[in-house]
Amino acid sequence: MYCLKEYRKNRVPIKDILLVKQLWNEAVVNYGIKRTRQLLSNECHATDLKFDIDCRQRHLSNLINIHNRYFDWTEFHETRVEAENIVDQLSKIVKYINEETNTQIDICKSVYQNSISTPDDNNDVGSNYIRLCERLLLEITNAEFHSIFPKTNAIFAEWMHEPGSDDKFQPKIFDLIKTIKQDLKDLWLSTPFKVRTKIGVVGYTSVGKSTLLNRFLNMNSLTENGATPTSTDKSTYFPLQFDREEPLIHPDNQDRKTAVTFVDIQGHDKSRSNGDSQKDTDRYLSELLKADCDIYVIVFDDELCDEQHNWIVGIEQVLKRKCILVRSKVDKYYLSKFVELSKVFYAQSTVEQRQQLDSTILQQIRLNNSVDNRFVYLVAPDYKPSTSDADLLLKNNSFDLILLLDELSRLAFNAHNSRIHSLAKRAVARVINICFRRDYVLNVLKYQIAAGIGS
Structure with a gap:
């Protein structure tokens, strides 16, 4: 206008x-x-x-x-x-x-x-x-657009600052496609670490998302520089991106290394639900879409509710992304079950007692947290165990953390090429939506002026 x-x-x-x-x-x-x-x-x-x-x-x-x-x-x-x-x-x-x-x-x-x-x-x-x-x-x-697609960004800048010719639009689809192809060719020939696979960590507030993410980043403590903030209250206001220094290595092929960025996505406040499950899901899915991740890790510390099941459906069917389920804070249930079965606290038990009950307790935890046709990863990434029992347990048991990292390594490698294609599509759409529409407006204005002069 x-x-x-x-x-x-x-x-x-x-x-x-x-x-x-x-x-x-x-x-x-x-x-x-x-x-x-x-x-x-x-x-x-x-x-x-x-x-x-x-x-x-x-x-x-x-x-x-x-x-x-x-x-x-x-x-x-x-x-x-x-x-x-x-x-x-x-x-x-x-x-x-x-x-x-x-x-x-x-x-x-x-x-x-x-x-x-x-x-x-x-x-x-x-x-x-x-x-x-x-x-x-x-x-x-x-x-990011300029870094990954420099040639496309160059013609974008050129078309934005130069008016169209007298008879036709300056931007041309053929030139745009040719340029993006050259950018993609250069990208394939460059280091594979130039484009990072993004892995988002999501869930309700205070379920252990940020703590798990710090484990993914190999943080030794929560006070270390670069650690994501953790709290019982909401401590993440927008998606925080953290580049993992070491690439994820494919467990089946050590030559397949993928640079990844973990994204700490703001937790969904369960207490703020307005009672409309679908509306809440749609609102949270829009936040997940903004985070722009290739893989999403849903973290929960209790039985999955209907809203969380809706997240899974939304991530896989609407966003078309991979989704992994992680049950956090399993150490609490583990220690409670251990006392129930052995009648002694974990720190006071013998090595033989621990070995004897370990598989039984883990089997019970998996049964309690089972989700149809899905593997649920069990983790307890706490940096500050609240009891001596928890401290000893976590020193001897990482639960499924290694298995989880292996699966993320597989998915990250497979998602890398898809991410590049997705970014290329977005780059083309951006140029078309901005430059071509701008040139249309300028040409309409030009013909309106010409018509006014002619009359």
Whole structure:
């Protein structure tokens, strides 16, 4: 409409206040701003405030790391520099809370709010934080397109900045297909690690998703740099991407190595269900689609409910992706069953007792968590066992973690080529949807002007 001059001279489209408010309210929910507001406006423990600050610092750091994957660190990028400054400010607040015995909580709150908010936005809590995250996400998306398909990106930029000829559109489907083919050819000849297979970890909040993901990343502790945040509350606000340093190696062929990125997808809050199972499923599936993964790992710590079964159907039949089921926190049931059968605590039992009961207990766990025609992987990836029994059990038993990694290695290798094809289709669609439509608008405008002159 703006290109077709349906607005008067020197006028711009009117801002839709209602739409802006709706988008802001959605962002407030997605980014967990409500909890931050509560912490800032009410009395709270320093530990709770520190965790909230640390989560936001880790989220921004994650985006900065992904951003650095595509941009030379010597280049100046305003958004990234601004984000780095905020990360530095948040880190200082966390350090202050850790080191000071008499923490001035009100001062910490004030500095925190000023760091993540923008005065221009009426100082709405988190406005600056949300703006930076969204800008970084957009820049990362554009940079990925440029990195994987450089020639296609070049003609995209050329067509966007050059008007069409007098008689026909500048963009041509033939040129686009020819260019994308050349990009694909170059991609096949380059290192196979240029395009990473993405594996998403999903489930309800507090079921152990982030803890399992840290195990996938070979993290030694939850405080290690690069670890994904964990909490009994929601601790992931948008899909966090973590590149695994070591490639996954196919268990049946050691030469088949696949570079992977694990994606910590925000947990679905079971308590926020509106009673409409299908509507909740559709909403969560849209989040899974945005995460853009090739494989999805559904983590659960209780019997699967109807909503989770709907996730499986949606992932496999709607998104057309592979889905793996993982039952977490099995150590709790294992230890409870062990005491029931042996009449002694695990740490007080003999090696013979443990060996004798192990297969029986595991068989019972598998039976209790069976899903029709599916293998359910049992894991207990806890970094901080709550009892001496759990600590001893987890030192001697990794359950199905190795089997799970082997299966992910197989699926990741098989999904690699499909991911490249999918990215190529999206690249073509992007150019067509933007450049060809733009050229159509310009040509319509040109003929309207010509018709006006002729009359």
